[in-house]
Amino acid sequence: MSSTDKVILVTGGAGYIGSHTALLLLEAGYKVYIIDNLDNSVEEAIERVAKLAGKYRKNLFFYKVDLRNKDQLEKIFSMVRFDAVVHFAGLKAVGESVAKPLLYHENNLIGTLNLLDLMNEHGCTKLVFSSSATVYGQPKSVPCTEDFPLSATNPYGRTKLFIEEIIRDVQKADPEWSVILLRYFNPVGAHQSGLIGEDPRGIPNNLMPFVQQVAVGRLAELSVFGTDYPTRDGTGVRDYIHVMDLADGHIAALRKLFTGAKGCSVYNLGTGRGTSVLEIVAAFERASGKKIPLKFIGRRAGDSSEVYASTEKVERELHWRARYGIDEMCRDQWNWARENPWGYRAPDSMQQSVESSRF
Ligand code: NAD
Numbered sequence: 001m002s003s004t005d006k007v008i009l010v011t012g013g014a015g016y017i018g019s020h021t022a023l024l025l026l027e028a029g030y031k032v033y034i035i036d037n038l039d040n041s042v043e044e045a046i047e048r049v050a051k052l053a054g055k056y057r058k059n060l061f062f063y064k065v066d067l068r069n070k071d072q073l074e075k076i077f078s079m080v081r082f083d084a085v086v087h088f089a090g091l092k093a094v095g096e097s098v099a100k101p102l103l104y105h106e107n108n109l110i111g112t113l114n115l116l117d118l119m120n121e122h123g124c125t126k127l128v129f130s131s132s133a134t135v136y137g138q139p140k141s142v143p144c145t146e147d148f149p150l151s152a153t154n155p156y157g158r159t160k161l162f163i164e165e166i167i168r169d170v171q172k173a174d175p176e177w178s179v180i181l182l183r184y185f186n187p188v189g190a191h192q193s194g195l196i197g198e199d200p201r202g203i204p205n206n207l208m209p210f211v212q213q214v215a216v217g218r219l220a221e222l223s224v225f226g227t228d229y230p231t232r233d234g235t236g237v238r239d240y241i242h243v244m245d246l247a248d249g250h251i252a253a254l255r256k257l258f259t260g261a262k263g264c265s266v267y268n269l270g271t272g273r274g275t276s277v278l279e280i281v282a283a284f285e286r287a288s289g290k291k292i293p294l295k296f297i298g299r300r301a302g303d304s305s306e307v308y309a310s311t312e313k314v315e316r317e318l319h320w321r322a323r324y325g326i327d328e329m330c331r332d333q334w335n336w337a338r339e340n341p342w343g344y345r346a347p348d349s350m351q352q353s354v355e356s357s358r359f
C-alpha cells in the first residue's frame with residue numbers, strides 16, 4: 001500500500017499546526033479527513049490548505065464536528081475506514097486553563113476518550129498524539145530527554161500528561177495499537193507561501209505571535225518577562241521550531257507507524273537549540289525591518305529559565321531533524337504577518353467584532 005491509498009484522520013486540522021501538517025500529508029499522497037469544531041480556527045484555513053495542495057486537493061475532506069459529540073464522531077468512523085489518526089484537537093491556552101480547569105479537562109480528556117473508544121471499535125490502532133514539552137514541568141536540567149520525570153504546572157499541562165498516560169494504558173491493553181507521542185517545543189513560523197499561519201484569538205500568550213502583532217502595529221510594545229534569569233542575556237531561553245519542520249515530524253512518525261513500529265514511543269520535536277527572548281526580538285527586527293519597542297518587567301509565574309530538547313532519539317529512530325533556523329522562522333512568520341496582519345479575518349470584520357462587543 002502506498003501513502004496514496006492511506007487515509008488519515010486529522011483532528012484539529014483547521015488549527016495552526018494541524019493545517020500545516022494536513023498540507024504536508026496531502027503532498028505526501030495521503031487522503032486527509034479533517035475534523036474540527038472551529039472553536040479556535042476558521043474554515044478559511046482549510047480552504048487555503050486546499051488551494052496550496054493543488055492537484056491533491058481532491059484528497060481533502062472536512063467535517064465540522066466536536067470530538068465531545070460521540071454520535072457525530074461515530075458517523076464519521078462508520079463512513080470512512082481510517083488507517084491512522086493524528087490527534088491535534090484540544091484547547092491550549094495555559095492562562096485560560098488556570099481560570100477554566102473543568103473546560104480544559106472536559107474538552108481535552110472527553111474528546112480524546114471518545115476518539116480512542118471509536119478507534120478501538122473500528123479497528124483503527126495507529127495514533128500520533130500532540131503532546132508538549134510542558135509535560136517536563138520545570139526541568140531540572142537541559143537538554144530535556146524523553147525519559148525525564150514528568151509533571152504539570154497548570155491544568156493544560158495536566159491534560160497532556162493524563163492523555164499520555166491514558167494512551168499508554170490503551171496500548172498496553174491491546175498490543176495491536178501502535179502509538180507515537182510527540183512532545184513539541186515552541187512551534188513558530190508559517191508556511192513559506194504566507195497563506196497559512198497562526199491566528200490566535202485575542203491577545204496572544206506566546207512570544208512570537210505577540211512580537212508579530214507589535215510589528216504590524218496591533219500592539220504597542222512587547223513586555224519581556226524577566227531579565228534576571230541565569231541565561232546569556234538574562235531573558236528566558238526556549239527551543240523554537242519552524243512549524244513546517246514540526247509538520248514534517250508527523251510525516252516521519254506516520255512513516256514509522258506504517259513500517260510496522262509497535263508499542264508506544266515518545267519523541268521530542270525541537271531543534272536542540274535554545275534562543276533567548278532578546279535574540280528572538282533581534283531576529284524578528286532583522287527579518288521585518290520593524291523596531292519592536294520593549295518593556296522590561298518581572299518574571300511570569302511558573303516560567304522556567306531555559307528549556308530545550310534533546311533531539312538524539314528522534315534523529316536516531318525517526319530519521320527526522322529540524323532544518324530551519326531562527327532567521328527562517330522569523331522570515332516566514334513575518335511573511336505571514338505582512339500578508340495577513342489580521343490573520344484569516346478581514347480587518348473590517350475584526351473591527352466590527354471589537355465594536356459590537358462594546359456596551
Ligand atoms: P490550535 O488551537 O490552532 O488548533 C487546535 C484545533 O483543535 C483548533 O482548530 C480547535 O478549533 C480544535 N479543537 C479544539 N477542541 C476541539 C474539540 N473538542 N473538537 C474538535 N476540534 C477541537 O492549536 P495548535 O497550536 O495547532 O496546537 C495543536 C495541538 O498541539 C494541541 O493539542 C496543542 O495542545 C498541541 N501543542 C501546541 C503547542 C503550541 O505552542 N502551539 C505546543 C505544544 C503542543
Ligand code: UDP
Nearest residue numbers: 205206207210223224225236237238277303
Ligand atoms: N515571553 C515574554 N513576553 C511575552 C511572552 C513570552 O517575554 O509576551 C517569554 C517567556 O517568558 C518565555 C519565552 O518568551 O521565556 C517564550 O514564552 P512562550 O509563552 O511563547 O512559551 P513557553 O514559555 O510556554 O515555552
